[in-house]
Amino acid sequence: MPPSGPEPINTAFSADHEENDLYRPLLSDGASTGAPVKPKLQRHVTLLGGVAITVSTVIGSGIFVSPNGIVKEVNSVGVALLIWLGCGLVACAASLCICELGCAIPSAGGIYSFILRIYGKLPAFMFIWTFDLVSNPAGLAIIHLTLAKYLLVIFVSDPPEWAEKLCAACFMISLCMVNCYGVKFMTSVQTCLMFFKLIAILVIVVAGSIYLGQGHHENIEGFFTNETVTPTSITFAFYSGLWAYNGWDALFHAGEEMDDPARTLPTAIKLGMAIVVSAYLLANTAYMSLLTPSQIIGAKAVAEAAVSVSLGKVFGNIIIPLFVALSCMGASTGSIFMIGRQVFAAAREGHFPRFLSLLHPKRNTPIPALIFPVSLKVMCFFSLFSLSNVPRLAVM
Secondary structure, X not given: OOOOOOOOOOOOOOOOOOOOOOOHHHHOOOOOOOOOOOOOOOOOEOHHHHXXXXXXXXXXXXXXXXXHHHHHHHOOHHHHHHHHHHHHHHHHHHHHHHHHHHHHOOOOOOHHHHHHHHHOHHHHHHHHHHHHHHHHHHHHHHHHHHHHHHHHOOOXXXXXXXXXXXXXXXXXXXXXXXXXXXXHHHHHHHHHHHHHHHHHHHHHHHHHHHHHHOOOOHHHOOOOOOOOOOHHHHHHHHXXXXXXXXXXXXXXXXXXXXXOHHHHHHHHHHHHHHHHHHHHHHHHHHHHHHOOHHHHHHOOOHHHHHHHHHHOHHHHHHHHHHHHHHHHHHHHHHHXXXXXXXHHHHHOOOOOOHHHHOOOOOOOOOHHHHHHHHHHHHHXXXXXXXXXXXXXXXXX
């Protein structure tokens, strides 16, 4: 029998990075040297948890705010719905493309890890610092200030700015603690919040159905009647709509914590994005059946104004703001999960201080990587952020 040749080198990416020389110095478990075994991220994210992370992170305040921007640009019911569908298809295409990388590189860092693996350390370093210090703080500020505003407006008609900031900071710290407690607990919370979001969308859809059932069809007549739609207006409308789909990449940061990511990740992404796109189309159809384009443009809170038309002010002024606040909580929890895993992955590469790559010995969560960015963002609430100037920072 001829002698067997040398075994081929395994170049595949391992979820625990045991076959990857790039990670070996940082993630050695100490088994070969007799050193204490270091804690690792545990695979506790199931299919339902993955769907919940996707849906809860994407559906935040955008579905209750963005209709203003889209309708203002196109002023047409049919075109607005087509733009919502187009934005959903773009988000789905992006998530499915990145899903290929997520299955091949199941890392905690998400897009940061993809850039690191494909383009090298310098582009990854530039990405993580830009995202964590500029883009992500602005996005989180919008979510938490919206959460605080919708929650306080139930009790005070015009809450002061300091109260909104204090409430936003308290919620950010609380949701950071949810992430620190453990990934199992976090996914359970996200699952509950996902169902609250879907109930809120259902209430809006039922309100629109009741209104149409009463014979009010005037708002949706002339579906595509509008002579002011231009390529420029459609471009700006797409920009406004895509904001509502932000967070489609949240699940890719759980690559090291998913059970069988090669199977669970694609399925969770497909189911989650299908739920999001369907919910957005149904909610906007209800908005446009309940309100005229001018009413949508002039409304400070589209969901409240729409539901009040059909179900009364009790639903519009109390129930809907409560559901919107819960929806923002889900988006915030998912965003904190994302940023914590990115900081953790960057720290073990030396792009952040190494202590940020430490894991809790029992809960196996990157608590320093979660506390560090959240503490920076809490300080920002009381220095430069207000709801009026945050959108300018978000597009930097």
